[in-house]
Amino acid sequence: xxxxxxxxxxxxxxxxxxxxxxxxxxxxxxxxxxxxxxxxxxxxxxxxxxxxxxxxxxxxxxxxxxxxxxxxxxxxxxxxxxxxxxxxxxxxxxxxxxxxxxxxxxxxxxxxxxxxxxxxxxxxxxxxxxxxxxxxxxxxxxxxxxxxxxxxxxxxxxxxxxxxxxxxxxxxxxxxxxxxxxxxxxxxxxxxxxxxxxxxxxxxxxxxxxxxxxxxxxxxxxxxxxxxxxxxxxxxxxxxxxxxxxxxxxxxxxxx
Numbered sequence: 001x002x003x004x005x006x007x008x009x010x011x012x013x014x015x016x017x018x019x020x021x022x023x024x025x026x027x028x029x030x031x032x033x034x035x036x037x038x039x040x041x042x043x044x045x046x047x048x049x050x051x052x053x054x055x056x057x058x059x060x061x062x063x064x065x066x067x068x069x070x071x072x073x074x075x076x077x078x079x080x081x082x083x084x085x086x087x088x089x090x091x092x093x094x095x096x097x098x099x100x101x102x103x104x105x106x107x108x109x110x111x112x113x114x115x116x117x118x119x120x121x122x123x124x125x126x127x128x129x130x131x132x133x134x135x136x137x138x139x140x141x142x143x144x145x146x147x148x149x150x151x152x153x154x155x156x157x158x159x160x161x162x163x164x165x166x167x168x169x170x171x172x173x174x175x176x177x178x179x180x181x182x183x184x185x186x187x188x189x190x191x192x193x194x195x196x197x198x199x200x201x202x203x204x205x206x207x208x209x210x211x212x213x214x215x216x217x218x219x220x221x222x223x224x225x226x227x228x229x230x231x232x233x234x235x236x237x238x239x240x241x242x243x244x245x246x247x248x249x250x251x252x253x254x255x256x
Contacts, residue, residue, distance in 0.1 A: 021050020
């Protein structure tokens with residue numbers, strides 16, 4: 001990590017750590033890319049067990065950084081420090097513990113956000129922790145029951161089948177926009193399936209395309225088919241991509 005980014009990250013962690021009930025401050029991997037990369041940001045996950053200060057109070061405690069914007073519904077702050085973008089996502093430890101309990105009791109439901117939150121908690125760089133809460137959570141994430149992964153596989157398989165039908169319909173109706181939307185959702189389901197097959201949590205959507213190809217277990221011919229579905233090429237019209245998508249879907253069934 002660049003020294004400037006590391007210094008900013010640690011300074012922000014020092015400002016947040018004294019807030020009442022702060023359990024952990026975790027730095028995400030997007031801070032590791034070059035600052036000129038459009039994917040660069042300094043992302044934090046901050047977990048708290050008390051009452052989080054309101055947006056204006058958080059702004060004051062963070063020393064009123066420029067371009068401060070908060071998203072109350074998602075409890076997220078965005079702002080600039082030395083012209084570098086920062087994003088802080090706040091999470092209630094009690095809610096996270098309940099989520100882990102639902103996993104154990106087979107009540108957790110796979111949704112569009114996938115397992116990215118689990119990925120961030122398990123793989124982020126810990127800048128502060130006030131107790132052993134984070135270590136206990138990380139151990140639970142390492143020891144998830146088999147039925148957790150099966151639920152993701154089942155859901156992702158249904159998702160890919162559903163959106164593959166939409167891809168077919170879009171091709172038949174020559175509907176370019178619906179084709180793009182359906183193909184994107186199809187590929188999202190494919191990636192979720194493959195991460196679950198490999199017992200891996202999903203990285204940021206910005207890095208899924210890169211990370212999915214690094215998984216140890218992939219269907220035969222996956223890389224070429226995946227790239228073909230992403231590529232704009234006159235030799236790959238929607239009808240041809242439909243055929244490739246069908247082959248890719250069949251290869252997932254064989255892995256299950």
